[in-house]
Amino acid sequence: MxxxxxxxxxxxxxxxxxxxxxxxxxxxxxxxxxxxxxxxxxxxxxxxxxxxxxxxxxxxxxxxxxxxxxxxxxxxxxxxxxxxxxxxxxxxxxxxRKPDAAAESCPTVLASTEEEGQDEGPEVAYLPSLGWNDITTLLEQKLSPDAFNTKFSEFSLPRDQTHEAGSDGDTHLANKVLGVFKDLNMQSWEDEHHVKLPRPSSDNPSKVLFGTEEIGTPKGFLAYSEVGSKTARVVYGNYGLLEDLSACIDKKVDLNGSVLLLRAGQISFADKVANAAKHGVVAVLIYPDPSDYDFKSSTELYGHVHLGSGDPYTPGFPSFENTQFPPSRSSGLPSVVAQTITASMALKIFQKMGGDPAPPNFQGKLGGGLSTYKLGSANDTVTVTVNSVLTETEIYNVFGVIKGNEESDRYVVIGAQRDSWGPGFARSTVGTTLLVELARAISEMIKNDRLSLRRSLVFASWSAGEYGSVGATEWQEGYLASLNMKAFTYINLDGVVTGRQMFKASASPLLYDLLKKTLNQVKNPLATPPGKSLYEQHAGSDWEASILETMKMNDAAYPFLALSGIPSISFRFCKDGGEYLYSGTDLDHLDHLQYATSSKIGELAVVAAQVAGQMALRLVHDHLLPLDVERYGKEIRKQVVEVNSRVNRLKQTADLDQALSEALSVKWLTTAYGDYGRAQRNLQETIKNSDVEDKEMCRIINDRIIKVEHNLLSPYVSVREVPFRHIFFGSGEHTMQALLDHLSALQQKAPESNADLFRNQFALATWTIQSCANDLSGTVWEMKNEI
Known part of the structure; x- marks a missing residue:
């Protein structure tokens, strides 16, 4: 003054x-x-x-x-x-005036701070919106273990009441979630789908015979198995990994036309059945071996064998009421009869099997480990009968939205599965509770603590997740055009707490940097010493190697990434050296999760909510989206280097004609990668020289960032025929992994290799990357590619 x-x-x-x-x-x-x-x-x-x-x-x-x-x-x-x-x-x-040291991005100024109807009192200063440190502190204050432990009981059902998709229990929980959203004055709605879900037949149960002796009538269930009865010799194939089946073939065991006995674990049920089908197997039996699972030998397993997501009887189409569907089915549906059996049933089969001893790494602990596992003989005949009924079922997804103030048409989606086969405490209750508690905390921060969001948050409670993300996938298929350039991140809350020793995550490379920064900020009260950040506790010398995993098809975030081209992330606290044993069983209840977490479910839920909440708030708070396009450049480079290495090996070791040798050039793929790098550096320079207070400029820059993931969906394949079109994370002949596999097949002169087909795949993948680079460059007059 x-x-x-x-x-x-x-x-x-x-x-x-x-x-x-x-x-x-x-x-x-x-x-x-x-x-x-x-x-x-x-x-x-x-x-x-x-x-x-x-x-x-x-x-x-x-x-x-x-x-x-x-x-x-x-x-x-x-x-x-x-x-x-x-x-x-x-x-x-x-x-x-002292600057807000906590604000890491330019603040948005709020409107009047005067209380409505207040005529007297001291004048209130015109204050800026909250700085980032203020936001994280408030979020931490709004979340408590006691609140979570109370909410867990509200969103769980008695053990004898089913959560299964479309059931009364599922609808009851949907109404509870919807009620919370309405109480928070969020704009909320339901999305109804009519999907075909298989159910076990009560009149004609599934059964397994060894010869003419009945082994059992399992209550466990694998949805989307082929229905029918198959009789053939039984072969033991360990976990059903491709290398396991190759080991059987090396032992002169013929898999074609056989019944394959596999133990659960390592890969999904769908992957096991798909691997078996590649070798001509007609039926698959899956059991939990005591070496992997320490529960009772009578425990039943539940799951699905659709190698995909969504309703497999309406591939590429949303299952809305009165929608006209063509007579089609997903290519991911197996032609194999598949059934789970208990460990006690598997033991009966092993005791009757003959043949050569299984390799040492195939050995388990059935019967206390006293018996040697056999591969099976030609006289060991097993009959597998699977009976299920395909039922059209109404399911409901529930949504609530917190709208942003500047770009309300841009939003982060935070979702959690609501249904489960059994009690589903870790599978559905924890995630659903996190969903509603995050909605409550952020709503209160906006109402009471001056929080202002630029973009919107959509909270989604999905049904039919146990059948392969059916509810979430059908929603995406119904609104693919609406989600493009609007939904720019998906955060998955399924299974976020299944242990306490380790932290694992799978995500789009665009989110790696945001995850790292978040882990550095979130403190873990259960760490030793207390107060360590998650990054300090779990990162090690190489944080990506210690924490990051490849996103798998059975991950609920996978269809958002590979189908819709939305940067997505899943994360979880888990036990050291293994997965949560009770997922997909009737034993997934509070007591077992308490045991797996040392009775610290509430504390871990708070930390998980901090991770999801901070990532979401950062994405809707900052002027410029914190999505790291440079990190994707490293991913592209890694793939280009690997392709180049294999092409060079092919030219050196294979007898190729001159025309093919000249055609197998990585020149244009390298050029596409170079163009992406230049576009990414140009974007960084544009950001450096831009005024973040210029809303139009920020929106233009954000448009370029948002498009990166979507532009890595191959435009050359049909979403109906090949739904997972992402060239890095998808599934099919269009992917970079398929190119690498084809190069190996060409080198080995495998019968399925085809040089002309490879060249076509190579060109399309190259142009997908090139198109992504072009769009990242900006407007057409800024593109200077000469490819």
Whole structure:
């Protein structure tokens, strides 16, 4: 304030004393030799050069001003003094106001801070929105273990009441979630789908026979198995990994036409059945071996065998009521009869099997590990009968939205599965509770604590997740065009707490940097010593190797990434050295999760909510989206280097004709990668030189960022035929992994290899990357590619 007054006094002094002022285009100088009514105006040199000098080059151009009346002088001086004083006060206030050290991005200024209806009281200052440190502190204050432990009981059902998709229990929980959203004054709605879900037949149960002796009638269930009865020799194939089946073939065991006995674990049920089908297997039995699962030998397993997501009987189409569907089915549906059996049933089969001993790594602990596992003989005949009924079922997805103030049409989706085969405490209850608690906490921060969001948050409770993300996938298929350029991140809350020793995540490379920063900020009260950040606790010397995993098809975030091209992330706290044993069983209840987490479910839920909440809030708070396009450049480079290496090996080891050898060039793929790198650097330079307060400029930059993931969906394949079109994370012949596999097949001269087909795949993958680079470059007049 004192500085401002001094500035004002100096200005007044200059006005009265006539000190000269300098201007850009001309100078005013007081003529001390003449009357004060005369002022000289000297043209600056640049203007002199432009218009020329008068005849007397040294004589100044002089203008004469007539004397003013005294009272006019006094009025003008008083008015000038008042204006300068006010300006000085404002300049002094602004320049000496302490900046918000916590704000890591430019704040959005809120409207009036006055309480409605308040007529008296002290004047409230016009405050900026919250800084980032304020936001994270508030979020931490809003979440507590006690609140989570209370909510867990509200969103769980008794053990004897089913959560299965479309059941009364599922609908009951949907209404609870919807009620919470409405109580928080969120705009909320339901999305109804009519999907075909298989159910076990109560009249004609599934059964397994060894010869003519019944092994059992399992209650466990694998949805989307082929229905029918198959009889064939039984072969033991360990986990059903491709290398396991190759080991069987190396032992001269014929898999074609056999019944394959596999133990659960390592890969999904769908992957096991798909691997078996590649070798001509007609039926698959899957059991939990005591070496992997420490529960009772009578425990049943539940799951699905659709190698995909969504309703497999409406591939590429949303299952809305009265929608006309073509007669089609997903290519991911197996043609194999598949059934789970208990460990006790598997033991009966092993005790009757003959044949050669299984390899050492195939050995398990059935029967206390006293018996040696056999591969099976030609006389070991097993019959597998699977009976299920395909039922059209109504399912409901529930949504609530917190709208942003500037770009409400852009949103982050946070989702959790609501249904489960059994009690589903870790599978559905924890995730659903996190969903509603995050919605409550952020709503309260907006209502009571001045939180202002630029973009929107959509909270989604999905049904039929146990059948392969059916609810979430059908929603995406129904709104693919609407989600493009609007939904720019998906955060999955399924299974976020299944243990406490380790932290694992799978995500789009665009989200790696945001995840790393979040892990550095979130403290874990259960760490040793307490208060360590998650990054310090779990990262190790290489955080990506320690924490990151490849996103798998059975991950609920997978269809968002590979089908819709939306950057997605899943994460979880888990036990050291293994998965949560009770998922997909009737044993997934509170007591077992308490045991797996050392009775710290509430504390871990708070930390998980902090991770999801901070990532979501950062994405909807900052001017520019914190999605790292540079990290994707590293992923592209890694793939290009691997392709180049295999092409060189192929040329050196295979007898190729000259035309094919010349055609197998990575030149254009390398050029596409180079163009992506240049586009990414150009974007960084644009960001560096841009004003983040310019809303239009921020939106243009964000558009370029958002498109990256979507542009890596191959435009050359049909979403109906190949739903997972992402060239890095998808599934099919269009992917970079398929190219690498084809190069290996060409080198080995495998029968399925085809040089012309490979060249076509290679060209399409190259142009997908090139198109992504072009779009990242910006407008068409900024693209300088010469590919």
């Amino acid at each position: 004192a500085v401002a007054i001094n500035q004002a006094r100096t200005s007044i002094s200059k006005m009265f004393n006539g000190e000269p002022r300098s201007y850009t285009r001309f100078n005013l100088a007081q003529n001390n030799d003449a009357d004060s009514s005369q002022v000289e105006m000297k043209l600056s040199s640049d203007v002199e050069d432009e218009v020329g000098n008068p005849e007397d080059n040294h004589a100044p151009i002089t203008y004469t001003q007539s004397p003013l009346h005294n009272y006019k002088k006094v009025c003008y001086l008083a008015l000038g003094t008042l204006v300068i004083f006010i300006l000085g006060y404002l300049v002094g206030y602004v320049s000496h």
